[in-house]
Every structure is written in C-alpha cells, then in structure tokens.
Amino acid sequence: MNNKIFQLTYRSRASEGIGKEQIMEIVEEAAAFNSRFDITGCLVFDQGYFIQILEGEKETINELYKKITKDRRHFQFEILSKGEATDRLFKSWDMGYIFMEDFVVGEKEEVVKKARKELDTISIKNDFTPKVFWYNVYTLLTDSKFYKSN
Template sequence: MLFQLIYRSKAKPNLTDKDLEDILETARNFNSSQNITGCLLYHKGLFLQLLEGDFNAVNQLYNGIRKDTRHSEVITLHMQEAPDRIYNDWSMAFKELKENLATLEKNGAASFKELPSQNNTSPLAQELFNLMSKEVMND
C-alpha cells in the first residue's frame, strides 16, 4: 500500500549549504534503498517535505527525521494512502524556492497547525504541495 506524508519544519537558524547537501545525500542513498520517493522544499528557513512509499518504511524514516537537530517544530500536515506516486523518478527532489516562488510563505506554511488527531489530511497542505510540485517539475 502506498502511503504519503507531508510535514513542515523550521530549519535551525545557522543551517548551511553543506547541511543541505548532507541531508540530500543521505536522503537519496537511503530512500532509493527503501523505495521511498519524495520532494524536499526549502524557503526562508522552512522545510516542506513529501515522503511516499511503504507505510512502515515511511513512518520509520519519519520518526528518525523528527529527531534530526538540523530542524525543529516538525508538524505533520498530511498522511494518507494514495493511489499513485507523485515523484516516481526522484528518491528526493529538492528545490529552494526563491522570491518569485514564495508560495510557501504566501500560504502561511509557517503558521500551519498540527492536524487534529481525528483528521489525517489537510486540504490546504495538499493543495499547496500540488501547486509547488508543479513548479518543481516544470523547472
């Protein structure tokens, strides 16, 4: 069963390009080995990440990611079964959004609230992600 998870987090204040490179290298190696795909978006100190794959694999990875000290205030925005992958060909696509692509900010990703436990999806988060995915894929 294919499972998709979206979260947002705040990068540590002094995050460097090297930190980002390290994260992506680890992610691409590990995710390929676990058949996990997804996309990591970064904009002005905020991360938004989509992870997709087997339920257990995604959850195990997410538990590890949550403990990573390179970011904090990890908030789950979306977790649901899905019929298809969005990022078939990407163990972890990456995009740093520049001013003209400030969708993340405009849509208030910094002020997203953790999902109430009875809900497992946030329409806003999903919409936002779909929007940004298109920008990443058209690049």
C-alpha cells in the same frame, strides 16, 4: 495485496545558522537511504522552513519520519497530512529538492505557478496529502507571514 502508496507531508524549521552545505547533506543522505527502501518524495526549503512529502510503504515512511524528527538540523516538526494514494507524485525522485534561494525571480515564479497548477488539478477526495503538500509550498512561497511565529 495492497498496492497503495503511503504519503506523509510535514514541515519543520531549519536550525539557526543552517546553510546550503548542511541542506545538501540532508538531501544526499535522504537520496541514498530512499533508493534502498523504495521511498520517493520532494523536499522544499525557503525562508528557513522545510516542507517535505515522503512516499512509500507505510511502516517504512513512519519509521523514517521518526528518524527525521531526531535530526538536529531542523526542529518544530508538524505532520500536515498523511494517507494512501494509488500513484506516487514523485515517481522518479529518490529525493527531489527545491532550494528557493537558488532561483532567480522569474524561476521562482515558475515554481509558484507549478504549485498553483497542481493545487487546481488535484482533487481533495482522492489526493489529499499531495494537495496539502502543494498548498504549503504555494503558501510558503507567496505568503511568508503564514510561516512566521508570533
């Protein structure tokens, strides 16, 4: 029996004019779906970009990702990494969500510090997908040029 958890990290751009209300709809839909299918993860939104990590059974995650790419509320999807892990990164989150515009400056710094700490403590060999997730969160929050198209 395979006890490994499949993890997939992707990023996408928010559609023009998307607001907090539409983003909260995404989060609520995801939480309801994820709890039924034993999926956990975290969605981060900042500067018009989403970064998400999904964790669960491989076939279920791949099917969910296909469904997500058909959602017109975001586009320009890119899988950043995918692979197996022995443990979930977000065990108790049907869909954790970080909307950076809700944070004041000091709180945003704390999220950046958390991302940096996670980057420093995760080994690439065993946890490549979480490392890619935290790297992209950190980069999005600290270097907006990385995500801006030319």
